[in-house]
Amino acid sequence: MEIAYDGSAYHGWQVQLNAVSVQEKLNQALNTLLRKDVETIGAGRTDTGVHAKQLFVHFDTSREGLVLDDKKFIHSLNSLLPVDIAAYRLIEVHPDAHARFDATSRSYEYHVHFKKDPFKVNSSWLLRDIPEVEKMNRACEFLLGTQDFGCFSKAHTQVFTNICTIARAEWKWSEEGYLVFHITADRFLRNMVRAIVGTLLEIGLKNKDIGYLKEVIDSKNRSKAGASVPAHGLYLTKVVYPYISNLKK
Missing domain, CATH: 3.30.70.660 (Pseudouridine synthase I, catalytic domain, C-terminal subdomain)
Known part of the structure; x- marks a missing residue:
């Protein structure tokens, strides 16, 4: 999934104790939409206050589990995300695809x-x-x-x-x-x-x-x-x- 965010309000990308992160907000929105616990892996870890015009994340779910088609899924996810985080597109990839290690x-x-x-x-x-x-x-x-x-x-x-x-x-x-x-x-x-x-x-x-x-x-x-x-x-x-x-x- 391709996302973007203004990092001003966040302590970086990665989930951490006692601080709000972009990954935490994204995971929460996906958990609500998919009705199951979802863990995302990002292409990299941006620090506190750093922004991303394009970041890819991967997560595992079944096509049946999505229920909605891709465009409706993104629309619904964006309605759950804060105004400073946006999801742009959903991309089905091979089962072993990795957002961090596969980036060239x-x-x-x-x-x-x-x-x-x-x-x-x-x-x-x-x-x-x-x-x-x-x-x-x-x-x-x-x-x-x-x-x-x-x-x-x-x-x-x-x-x-x-x-x-x-x-x-x-x-x-x-x-x-x-x-x-x-x-x-x-x-x-x-x-x-x-x-x-x-x-x-x-x-x-x-x-x-x-x-x-x-x-x-x-x-x-x-x-x-x-x-x-x-x-x-x-x-x-x-x-x-x-x-x-x-x-x-």
Whole structure:
């Protein structure tokens, strides 16, 4: 199932004790609609305040158990979900399909604006100064390819490897006049995108050399990288699977 959400009111995607999560709300709505306990598995775990324009989740149920056709199912589910979580489409896949492990790439955006705007409080990060975009984009070339990105990972996370393959990393101006960082990779480490953005802004705002980014990557040391930027400017925008058509909604 394809979903999207504004993460402002949630402590991330994953169910947790004493905090409201997107997964919890989705599970509750599915339990009500299907009249049985349902556990969803997501393509990834977004942190507190992070948004998703596209996220895929999988859950197990029988076709007979759906009762409603797919469009009516989505309509009914949306009536049960909070206003800041939306379900877009239901997709039948093979029994062993896995939303997390089968994804071949994921894309994120980080949004930055430079003029105070009350409508962007929870959706973009306000910066006072405009960074040197061309310089940051030249530095982005060091991110491309398959490397150990442990320098951008949150400490004490349990992952089997810090190796990721980044296919795209660039800053672009939007038509509305705000700045967006685009990045695509086969996988991401926890807090990786926010740490990369913070490190690039060290180059774009603080006159550090382009080579600083390579030094940070080679160090494999989180303390060498820049600070993590605020969560509310980050969006998961696209997840790709070999067996799902990634159509525009």
